[in-house]
Amino acid sequence: MKMITAIVNKEDSGAVCNALTKGGFSVTKLSTTGGFLMAGNMTLLIGTEDEKVDEAIELIASCSRQRTEVVPSTANYGIGVTTTYPLQVTVGGATIFVTNVERFEKL
Numbered sequence: 623m624k625m626i627t628a629i630v631n632k633e634d635s636g637a638v639c640n641a642l643t644k645g646g647f648s649v650t651k652l653s654t655t656g657g658f659l660m661a662g663n664m665t666l667l668i669g670t671e672d673e674k675v676d677e678a679i680e681l682i683a684s685c686s687r688q689r690t691e692v693v694p695s696t697a698n699y700g701i702g703v704t705t706t707y708p709l710q711v712t713v714g715g716a717t718i719f720v721t722n723v724e725r726f727e728k729l
């Protein structure tokens with residue numbers, strides 16, 4: 623058995639959860655915050671059989687869009703002068719980790 627941990631954009635999370643649930647997957651949603659942008663995203667926990675991992679990832683990918691975000695960044699010139707400039711970062715579609723589950727119990 624595997625645990626899929628998928629970090630998706632908040633705006634995509636509803637569609638991703640619907641697709642996974644329709645596909646017969648159990649999903650737990652956690653509201654999370656990205657450490658870089660400090661913006662809300664959604665982390666999904668999906669426990670599933672090894673042979674269904676690729677299907678789950680395809681469903682997540684089909685509902686997750688890449689986005690460009692602009693964040694303020696600063697440059698320090700070392701002479702007491704600092705300027706702020708806009709930095710473009712590409713976020714998502716989804717960041718996915720697949721880990722082995724040693725034991726699974728529902729009590």
Ligand code: 2BA
Binds near residue numbers: 629658712713
């Ligand atoms: P954030 O940490 O808010 O990062 C948002 C986006 O900012 C990232 O998109 C990436 O394009 C950029 N970024 C992140 N750290 C950066 C840095 N040190 N320098 C320059 N640009 C940087 P994604 O890679 O698509 O990541 C989306 C969200 O997924 C992240 O939000 C974070 O919550 C999570 N994530 C991504 N990689 C992770 C990892 N290795 N471990 C844990 N969480 C991760």
